[in-house]
Amino acid sequence: MSCFLSNSSLGKKLVMSVTGCFLVLFILFHMSMNVTAIISPEAYNTICEFLGANWYALAGTVVLAAGVLIHFLYAIILTLRNYKARGQRRYAVTVKEPGVAWASKNMLVLGFIVLAGLLLHLFNFWSKMQLVELMGQHTNSLGYSPADGAALIRYTFSQWYYVVIYLVWFAALWFHLTHGVWSMFQSVGWANDTWYPRLKCIANIIATIVFLGFAVVVLVYFFCPCLAGAC
Numbered sequence: 677m678s679c680f681l682s683n684s685s686l687g688k689k690l691v692m693s694v695t696g697c698f699l700v701l702f703i704l705f706h707m708s709m710n711v712t713a714i715i716s717p718e719a720y721n722t723i724c725e726f727l728g729a730n731w732y733a734l735a736g737t738v739v740l741a742a743g744v745l746i747h748f749l750y751a752i753i754l755t756l757r758n759y760k761a762r763g764q765r766r767y768a769v770t771v772k773e774p775g776v777a778w779a780s781k782n783m784l785v786l787g788f789i790v791l792a793g794l795l796l797h798l799f800n801f802w803s804k805m806q807l808v809e810l811m812g813q814h815t816n817s818l819g820y821s822p823a824d825g826a827a828l829i830r831y832t833f834s835q836w837y838y839v840v841i842y843l844v845w846f847a848a849l850w851f852h853l854t855h856g857v858w859s860m861f862q863s864v865g866w867a868n869d870t871w872y873p874r875l876k877c878i879a880n881i882i883a884t885i886v887f888l889g890f891a892v893v894v895l896v897y898f899f900c901p902c903l904a905g906a907c
Protein backbone atom coordinates (compact mmCIF):
# COMPACT_ATOMS: atom_id res chain seq x y z
CA MET A 677 0.00 0.00 0.00
CA SER A 678 2.73 2.48 0.99
CA CYS A 679 4.60 1.51 -2.23
CA PHE A 680 1.45 2.23 -4.26
CA LEU A 681 1.08 5.67 -2.65
CA SER A 682 4.73 6.65 -3.15
CA ASN A 683 5.65 4.87 -6.42
CA SER A 684 2.68 4.95 -8.78
CA SER A 685 1.44 8.13 -10.42
CA LEU A 686 -2.13 7.28 -9.43
CA GLY A 687 -1.06 6.72 -5.82
CA LYS A 688 0.64 10.12 -5.72
CA LYS A 689 -2.45 11.79 -7.19
CA LEU A 690 -4.54 10.06 -4.54
CA VAL A 691 -2.28 11.48 -1.81
CA MET A 692 -2.62 14.97 -3.38
CA SER A 693 -6.37 14.49 -3.52
CA VAL A 694 -6.79 13.35 0.11
CA THR A 695 -4.44 16.00 1.57
CA GLY A 696 -6.04 18.64 -0.71
CA CYS A 697 -9.52 17.66 0.52
CA PHE A 698 -8.34 17.94 4.13
CA LEU A 699 -6.81 21.39 3.45
CA VAL A 700 -9.98 22.62 1.72
CA LEU A 701 -12.02 21.54 4.77
CA PHE A 702 -9.60 23.42 7.05
CA ILE A 703 -9.78 26.52 4.83
CA LEU A 704 -13.60 26.45 4.89
CA PHE A 705 -13.57 26.11 8.69
CA HIS A 706 -10.95 28.86 9.07
CA MET A 707 -12.85 31.19 6.74
CA SER A 708 -16.15 30.66 8.63
CA MET A 709 -14.37 31.28 11.92
CA ASN A 710 -12.85 34.52 10.58
CA VAL A 711 -16.22 35.86 9.46
CA THR A 712 -17.18 35.77 13.17
CA ALA A 713 -14.57 38.50 13.69
CA ILE A 714 -16.85 40.92 11.77
CA ILE A 715 -20.05 39.90 13.52
CA SER A 716 -18.59 39.85 17.04
CA PRO A 717 -14.89 40.44 17.83
CA GLU A 718 -15.59 39.16 21.39
CA ALA A 719 -17.00 35.86 20.09
CA TYR A 720 -14.01 35.58 17.74
CA ASN A 721 -11.59 36.02 20.65
CA THR A 722 -13.45 33.35 22.64
CA ILE A 723 -12.88 30.91 19.75
CA CYS A 724 -9.20 32.00 19.58
CA GLU A 725 -8.85 31.31 23.30
CA PHE A 726 -10.46 27.88 22.87
CA LEU A 727 -8.00 27.12 20.02
CA GLY A 728 -4.94 28.41 21.90
CA ALA A 729 -2.03 26.24 23.05
CA ASN A 730 -4.29 23.37 24.26
CA TRP A 731 -3.40 19.76 23.45
CA TYR A 732 -6.20 19.41 20.86
CA ALA A 733 -5.30 22.67 19.09
CA LEU A 734 -1.61 21.69 19.07
CA ALA A 735 -2.49 18.23 17.69
CA GLY A 736 -4.53 19.99 14.99
CA THR A 737 -1.59 22.26 14.15
CA VAL A 738 0.77 19.26 13.78
CA VAL A 739 -1.67 17.35 11.54
CA LEU A 740 -2.26 20.51 9.49
CA ALA A 741 1.47 21.15 9.06
CA ALA A 742 1.94 17.51 7.97
CA GLY A 743 -0.95 17.91 5.47
CA VAL A 744 0.59 21.05 3.94
CA LEU A 745 4.06 19.46 3.79
CA ILE A 746 2.90 16.20 2.15
CA HIS A 747 0.64 18.09 -0.31
CA PHE A 748 3.52 20.37 -1.29
CA LEU A 749 6.20 17.63 -1.58
CA TYR A 750 3.98 15.38 -3.69
CA ALA A 751 3.08 18.37 -5.90
CA ILE A 752 6.76 18.95 -6.64
CA ILE A 753 7.44 15.24 -7.29
CA LEU A 754 4.39 14.91 -9.61
CA THR A 755 5.20 18.11 -11.52
CA LEU A 756 8.83 17.06 -12.06
CA ARG A 757 7.67 13.62 -13.27
CA ASN A 758 5.16 15.18 -15.69
CA TYR A 759 7.77 17.64 -16.90
CA LYS A 760 10.21 14.81 -17.67
CA ALA A 761 7.58 12.55 -19.21
CA ARG A 762 6.06 15.21 -21.51
CA GLY A 763 9.30 16.70 -22.83
CA GLN A 764 8.48 19.14 -25.65
CA ARG A 765 4.75 18.53 -25.16
CA ARG A 766 4.88 19.55 -21.53
CA TYR A 767 2.45 22.41 -21.97
CA ALA A 768 -0.24 20.20 -23.49
CA VAL A 769 -3.26 19.92 -21.24
CA THR A 770 -6.36 17.82 -21.64
CA VAL A 771 -8.90 20.43 -20.52
CA LYS A 772 -10.11 22.95 -23.08
CA GLU A 773 -11.63 25.78 -21.01
CA PRO A 774 -9.17 28.73 -21.02
CA GLY A 775 -9.53 29.56 -17.28
CA VAL A 776 -9.08 25.95 -16.25
CA ALA A 777 -6.15 25.42 -18.60
CA TRP A 778 -4.35 28.47 -17.18
CA ALA A 779 -4.80 27.36 -13.57
CA SER A 780 -3.93 23.74 -14.37
CA LYS A 781 -0.69 24.75 -16.11
CA ASN A 782 0.29 27.01 -13.24
CA MET A 783 -0.69 24.91 -10.24
CA LEU A 784 2.86 24.62 -8.90
CA VAL A 785 3.56 28.37 -9.27
CA LEU A 786 0.19 29.16 -7.68
CA GLY A 787 1.04 26.67 -4.93
CA PHE A 788 4.34 28.49 -4.28
CA ILE A 789 2.49 31.83 -4.02
CA VAL A 790 -0.08 30.27 -1.64
CA LEU A 791 2.76 28.82 0.46
CA ALA A 792 4.71 32.11 0.52
CA GLY A 793 1.51 33.91 1.62
CA LEU A 794 0.97 31.25 4.27
CA LEU A 795 4.47 31.75 5.71
CA LEU A 796 3.88 35.52 5.92
CA HIS A 797 0.46 34.84 7.46
CA LEU A 798 1.93 32.51 10.10
CA PHE A 799 4.43 35.23 10.96
CA ASN A 800 1.60 37.82 11.21
CA PHE A 801 -0.75 35.71 13.31
CA TRP A 802 0.39 32.28 14.53
CA SER A 803 3.79 33.53 15.80
CA LYS A 804 1.98 36.26 17.79
CA MET A 805 -0.70 33.94 19.18
CA GLN A 806 -0.21 30.19 19.64
CA LEU A 807 3.60 30.40 19.63
CA VAL A 808 3.56 33.18 22.27
CA GLU A 809 1.34 31.00 24.49
CA LEU A 810 3.59 28.00 23.92
CA MET A 811 6.56 30.06 25.10
CA GLY A 812 4.61 30.85 28.28
CA GLN A 813 4.40 34.61 27.61
CA HIS A 814 1.33 36.70 28.45
CA THR A 815 1.69 39.35 25.75
CA ASN A 816 3.09 39.29 22.20
CA SER A 817 5.58 41.69 20.57
CA LEU A 818 2.73 44.17 19.88
CA GLY A 819 1.60 44.17 23.50
CA TYR A 820 -1.65 42.20 22.86
CA SER A 821 -2.84 39.12 24.69
CA PRO A 822 -2.12 36.01 22.53
CA ALA A 823 -5.88 35.26 22.49
CA ASP A 824 -6.78 38.72 21.14
CA GLY A 825 -7.11 37.68 17.50
CA ALA A 826 -9.48 40.58 16.73
CA ALA A 827 -6.89 43.18 17.83
CA LEU A 828 -4.29 41.49 15.65
CA ILE A 829 -6.61 41.49 12.64
CA ARG A 830 -7.36 45.18 13.29
CA TYR A 831 -3.65 45.99 13.56
CA THR A 832 -2.60 43.95 10.49
CA PHE A 833 -5.31 45.28 8.17
CA SER A 834 -4.95 48.89 9.22
CA GLN A 835 -1.84 48.78 6.99
CA TRP A 836 -2.77 49.14 3.30
CA TYR A 837 0.10 47.02 2.00
CA TYR A 838 -1.07 44.01 4.02
CA VAL A 839 -4.55 44.52 2.54
CA VAL A 840 -3.04 44.39 -0.98
CA ILE A 841 -0.72 41.43 -0.23
CA TYR A 842 -3.52 39.40 1.38
CA LEU A 843 -5.96 40.11 -1.50
CA VAL A 844 -3.32 38.96 -4.03
CA TRP A 845 -2.76 35.87 -1.87
CA PHE A 846 -6.52 35.12 -1.82
CA ALA A 847 -6.66 35.57 -5.63
CA ALA A 848 -3.84 33.00 -6.04
CA LEU A 849 -5.74 30.69 -3.68
CA TRP A 850 -8.89 31.20 -5.80
CA PHE A 851 -7.11 30.05 -8.97
CA HIS A 852 -5.41 27.19 -7.09
CA LEU A 853 -8.75 25.98 -5.70
CA THR A 854 -10.70 26.26 -8.99
CA HIS A 855 -8.42 23.68 -10.52
CA GLY A 856 -7.50 21.86 -7.29
CA VAL A 857 -11.03 21.05 -6.13
CA TRP A 858 -12.03 19.80 -9.59
CA SER A 859 -8.82 17.79 -9.89
CA MET A 860 -9.43 16.28 -6.44
CA PHE A 861 -12.61 14.61 -7.76
CA GLN A 862 -11.02 13.68 -11.07
CA SER A 863 -8.15 11.83 -9.32
CA VAL A 864 -10.63 9.57 -7.58
CA GLY A 865 -12.23 8.82 -10.95
CA TRP A 866 -15.35 10.97 -10.64
CA ALA A 867 -15.09 13.17 -13.73
CA ASN A 868 -16.92 11.98 -16.83
CA ASP A 869 -18.64 14.05 -19.55
CA THR A 870 -21.74 14.56 -17.39
CA TRP A 871 -19.92 15.34 -14.18
CA TYR A 872 -17.06 17.42 -15.62
CA PRO A 873 -19.08 20.68 -15.97
CA ARG A 874 -20.86 20.07 -12.65
CA LEU A 875 -17.61 19.50 -10.74
CA LYS A 876 -16.07 22.51 -12.45
CA CYS A 877 -19.03 24.60 -11.27
CA ILE A 878 -18.77 23.19 -7.70
CA ALA A 879 -15.02 23.98 -7.67
CA ASN A 880 -15.69 27.57 -8.81
CA ILE A 881 -18.40 28.04 -6.18
CA ILE A 882 -16.19 26.72 -3.34
CA ALA A 883 -13.21 28.83 -4.47
CA THR A 884 -15.40 31.95 -4.72
CA ILE A 885 -16.99 31.43 -1.28
CA VAL A 886 -13.49 31.03 0.22
CA PHE A 887 -12.24 34.17 -1.57
CA LEU A 888 -15.22 36.31 -0.54
CA GLY A 889 -15.24 35.02 3.05
CA PHE A 890 -11.57 35.85 3.63
CA ALA A 891 -11.64 39.11 1.62
CA VAL A 892 -14.67 40.55 3.43
CA VAL A 893 -12.83 40.37 6.79
CA VAL A 894 -9.80 42.21 5.41
CA LEU A 895 -11.93 44.87 3.70
CA VAL A 896 -14.29 45.47 6.63
CA TYR A 897 -11.37 45.85 9.06
CA PHE A 898 -9.60 48.22 6.65
CA PHE A 899 -12.53 50.40 5.53
CA CYS A 900 -14.94 50.21 8.48
CA PRO A 901 -13.01 49.30 11.67
CA CYS A 902 -15.96 50.72 13.69
CA LEU A 903 -18.17 47.92 12.33
CA ALA A 904 -15.63 45.47 13.76
CA GLY A 905 -15.89 47.01 17.22
CA ALA A 906 -12.88 49.35 17.14
CA CYS A 907 -14.81 52.56 18.00
Ligand code: HEM
Pocket residue numbers: 703706710724727728733736737738740794797801802805806807825829849890891893894
Ligand atom coordinates in the same frame (compact mmCIF):
# COMPACT_ATOMS: atom_id res chain seq x y z
C1 HEM B 1 -8.56 37.34 6.43
C2 HEM B 1 -7.79 36.32 6.33
C3 HEM B 1 -7.26 35.54 7.50
C4 HEM B 1 -7.28 35.85 8.84
C5 HEM B 1 -7.83 37.09 9.52
C6 HEM B 1 -6.66 34.73 9.54
C7 HEM B 1 -6.48 34.65 10.90
C8 HEM B 1 -5.70 33.72 11.55
C9 HEM B 1 -5.39 33.71 12.95
C10 HEM B 1 -5.88 34.74 13.97
C11 HEM B 1 -4.59 32.63 13.20
C12 HEM B 1 -3.90 32.27 14.53
C13 HEM B 1 -4.65 31.21 15.31
C14 HEM B 1 -3.89 30.88 16.58
O1 HEM B 1 -2.65 30.78 16.56
O2 HEM B 1 -4.56 30.67 17.60
C15 HEM B 1 -4.40 31.95 11.94
C16 HEM B 1 -3.66 30.79 11.77
C17 HEM B 1 -3.57 30.10 10.60
N1 HEM B 1 -4.09 30.45 9.37
FE1 HEM B 1 -5.21 32.09 9.01
N2 HEM B 1 -6.31 33.78 8.61
C18 HEM B 1 -6.65 34.24 7.35
C19 HEM B 1 -6.46 33.58 6.14
C20 HEM B 1 -5.88 32.34 6.01
C21 HEM B 1 -5.77 31.60 4.77
C22 HEM B 1 -6.28 32.10 3.41
C23 HEM B 1 -5.13 30.43 5.07
C24 HEM B 1 -4.75 29.28 4.18
C25 HEM B 1 -4.64 29.30 2.88
C26 HEM B 1 -4.82 30.42 6.47
C27 HEM B 1 -4.13 29.44 7.13
C28 HEM B 1 -3.78 29.47 8.47
C29 HEM B 1 -3.03 28.43 9.13
C30 HEM B 1 -2.49 27.15 8.47
C31 HEM B 1 -2.89 28.82 10.47
C32 HEM B 1 -2.20 28.05 11.61
C33 HEM B 1 -3.26 27.21 12.27
C34 HEM B 1 -2.76 26.46 13.48
O3 HEM B 1 -1.96 26.98 14.23
O4 HEM B 1 -3.23 25.31 13.67
N3 HEM B 1 -5.29 31.59 7.01
N4 HEM B 1 -5.09 32.62 10.95
